[in-house]
Amino acid sequence: MGYFTSFFVRLAYFIEASSRYHRVKEFCRTLLEYQHSRLKFYFDIFMVVLVVISVLFLLYEVKHPDGHPYLDAFVQFSLIVFIIEYLLRFWIYSDSHKLFLERYDYAINNNLPFSLGHTLWAILKKKVEYIISPLAIIDLLAILPSYRPLRFLRIFLLFRIFKLFRYARSMKTFTAIITEKKFELFTLAIFASFVIFTGSSAIYIFETHQNPKINTLFDAVYWAIVTMGTVGYGDIVPVTTEGMVVAMILIILGVATLAFLTSIIVSSFQNKLIELKESRLFSEVDKLENYIVICGYGRVGEVVAKMLHEDGYKLVIIDNDDEKIKLAQQRGLIGIVADASKSRILGELGVGKRASQIICATNSDELNVFITLTARSLSKQIIIIARVIKNTHKRKYFLAGANYAFSADETIGLMGAQYITQPISYTALDEMLTENTGVIFDMLPIHEHAYFVGQPLEALELKEKRLMLFGILRKEATPSFQFNPSPNFILQMHDILIIMGRKHHINVLRKQNDKGVMR
Amino acid sequence: MRESKILLFGFSRSAIEIGARLQAQGLAFTCIDSDASLLPKAKKLGFELLITDYSDDDTLLSLGIGEDVRFVFTLFDEDVQNVFLTLSIRALDSKVQIVSTTHTKDAIHKLEIAGASTILDPYQICGKRIYKLITQPEIMQVIDATIFGEEDINMEQITITAHSALNGLLLNECYPTEKYNMLLIGLHDKELKKEFIFITEGHNHKLDHGDILVVIGKSAEIERFKMDFSL
CATH class of the missing domain: 1.10.287.70 (Helix Hairpins)
Known part of the structure; x- marks a missing residue:
């Protein structure tokens, strides 16, 4: 191995090992390249302003060839920014050391001779690729005429306007159209x-x-x-x-x-334009945190979305029928026309990152199971709720990793049968589930500073408050749910009371609970 | 065929679920559909499936509508069939209980006009459940485990008989949960129009025979309560 080769190899390994190098490069990429980064957004705005002002100055100079001291300083400043930007882009376009190491490792591992010349040539080729890319040429032309001897190229300063292409996404679309056609x-x-x-x-x-x-x-x-x-x-x-x-x-x-x-x-x-709209939607989704993805905007999806939307939950709806998505958008929801069975789509929608729950509510078991599986493979934490179409498939949903899966037919079966044998208890069940009469199920968590900690159930005076205690959920205990506990049951921290009653009656109890520790 | 008091029209998935529950409770029923290719499936499940043209009034009459049929389920996957059948049956018999399922929102109202006694909306039920799972997962888990589920906690209705000790008592005096491990959810007072009154509404009813209590609890506890009050 020649002296130069060993020098380059050591240099490449040194760069590879340097965490600061990677950090800085990553930062530059966030600043200049990453589509959805905030930093890039602000940088873009800054650059647009700079470009517009420097072009305006160019126009000012037409009638005032002597210039203006402040403006000259500004021109110098913008020129420096442009040069730095050009060099940074040149730098981050490719990872030369990686390319070098790749080739070097390949040669070593396969016992092949390593050619320094070829490798450097490949690296150079990659960089030249950047230099001759249209946007880079525009960048260069925006800088060069400021160099005195190249003053005759002044008109190319107008190329700074073309620099705007870099910073505005809609401009890029236009270029994309031209290249596409x-x-x-x-x-x-x-x-x-x-x-x-x-x-x-x-x-x-x-x-x-x-x-x-x-x-x-x-x-x-x-x-x-x-x-x-x-x-x-x-x-x-x-x-x-x-x-x-x-x-x-x-x-x-x-x-x-x-x-x-x-x-x-x-x-x-x-x-x-359709794509553009979609990408806007995606970037809207990018801004959300802790949202719920609903796959399928059929009747189930519609009912769920409506209720959750009213409660202020953040929702993202996907369906491959654009009629349905249109409907969702009219109702003020974020709807995206997409095939939910594609894992790329779910990934782009932040399943596995920022989405907290996903609801599989399409009308096909295959699709629902598939979405369940995809979502689970993307994230271990995400809560998956699936609607089962055919009850015999229920087990598969749990195998695929769903947290909850249930079929409407099963409930219908239960309720239908109950209607025949016990019509009144059916009515009660129906009203409990639909909450049409205003009597609701609610839960009251006993937090650390709650008034009720250490109190027996009697002290809550539930009956006087027109409430009914269904049971108590105590996570550590087994079984965790205690149905109808006795009046002298002592409440502990982190217990959850499951109560039935009217909303305002429950709120009275909640207020008392939040009042704080008893004297 | 004539002695069957429950008819299930439309051999759909809902029909299979309802059928299975009825079978478990030992109730006889007959499924009716016009598609003969469903026969082997019904046979496998042990259901009695009658293949006939249900759109014909004479057929309906021959099935016992207007005579001894008390419950009818319309469980087709098509709302058009459900609405039409509900209407035909209601025209023949004003007393029969018709339970209809629906698949679109608009059909609910149509079924009501057509004369369905109660309407089961799978989408509404499903949607509501998902909503509950997201907003209050603990509650849904509890309900799933108890009322719908595996644990031996059931919902039951108890009719107060004339010779029961409860007859003539005020509701406050007989609050049964204190001595029995069960909850009184509410009651149906036959003198009042409203079908069901939750206990939490706070009315102090006088219990008469014919009133119906709805309780939740372990089956054994409910049995004990029934025995004690000779219900």
Whole structure:
């Protein structure tokens, strides 16, 4: 191994091991590249302001060639920022040391000769790739003309405006459209150049000697383009019959070409618009914390979403039917048209990170189980609630990792059967479950400073308060639920009372509980 | 066939669930559907399935509607069939209890007009349950474990008989939970129109025979209570 090689290898390993290097690079990436980072958002705004002001100054200079001392300082400052930005982007574009080590390890592990030259060449190629990328060229052109000897390139300072492409996402969409429709635009461009070429040569041949305004081929091309673009300034007009015929043909072809161009851009813009909206929704979801993902906005999803929304829970709804999503959006919910069975979608929606619960409420068992499994693989903590369609599949949901799974049919079976044998108790059950009459089940946690800690149940005077104690939940005890405990049952911290009664009666008890420790 | 008092129209998943519960309670019932391909499935489950055209009034009459049929379930997956059947049956018999299931929100109202005695809405039930699971998971777990579930805590209704010791007592005097490990949820007073009154409403009722108490508790405790008060 040569001296240089060993030097580079040691350098690469040193960089790889340096945590500060990684930290700094990561920070720069958050600042410049990561789509959803706050930092980048502020940086982008800062840069946009800088660009706009420096261009305005450029315009100011047109009439005031001597400049202005403050503004000069500002120009220097913005130039420095641009240069630093350019260099940072150059730096973070690729990890040279990684590339180096990869190749080096590969050579060592496979007993192959390691070529320093080739490796450095590969690294260089990667960096050059950055330099010749369109956005980097714009960046460079925005900087270079400030260098005195290159003063003649002043006009390129206007390229700073193009720098805005980097910072505004909607601008990027426009570039994306153009790249996407490359083929169509290319075909059209060829056609247009053909027409322009023919038209300008024709007018040149027919009118050079008859028309004093057409002296060079450039005049002819200028005339052809102005005519074809349906602008027709009228500074050059054909004077011969042949010239007029050429003009007429050019105008018709020009209109057709423009129509074509417009339709290409509009149609692709419309497609892009949907994506754009979606990405906006995704970024909206990114801002949420502790939200509930509802897969499937059918009737179950609708009922759940409505009730949770009214209670102020944060919801994200996905369904692959855009009609349903439209409905959800009209109701002020965040709805995304997506296939919930794709794990990428769930990941992007923050399942496994910021979502706290996921509800599988589609009308297919396969899909529900699949979503359950996907969600569980993304997160161990997330609470998964699944709706079972066919009761025989219930076990599979628990195998897939659902916290709760139940089928409506089972409840219907129970209630239906109860209706026959015990109609009154059915009514009671129905009212308890639907809470239509205002009598609700509620829980009252006994927190550390609660008034009721250490008190026997009698002291709560539940009956006088028109409440009924269903039972007490004590997490550490087994069984954890004690049904109808006796009046001398002593309450402890962290017990949870399950109470039935009217809401305002329960609130009276809650207030008393929160009053604090007894004297 | 005629002695069957419970008819289940529509051999759907709900029908299977209800059937299974009825079977467990030893009640006889008949399932009715028009799709003959369901026969093997019914046979496997041990259900009696009659394949017939239920849209015909004569068929309904021959099934015993208007005579000895007391309960009818309409459990089709299509609301159109449920509404139509409910209407046909109600037209033939004004007393029969019709339990309908529904699949869309709009159909609830239609079924009410058509004359269904009670409407089970699986989506509403399911949605409500998910909502409860999220807002108050502990409560739902308790309800699931007790009323719906595995633990031996049941909900039962007790009709007060004429010779019971409870007959003529005020509700406050017979609060049964003190001596029995069970809860009195509420009651149905046959003199009052309202079907069910929760105990927490605080009315002090005078119990008469024919009133119905709804209690929750261990089956053994409820049995003991019934015995003690000769109910």
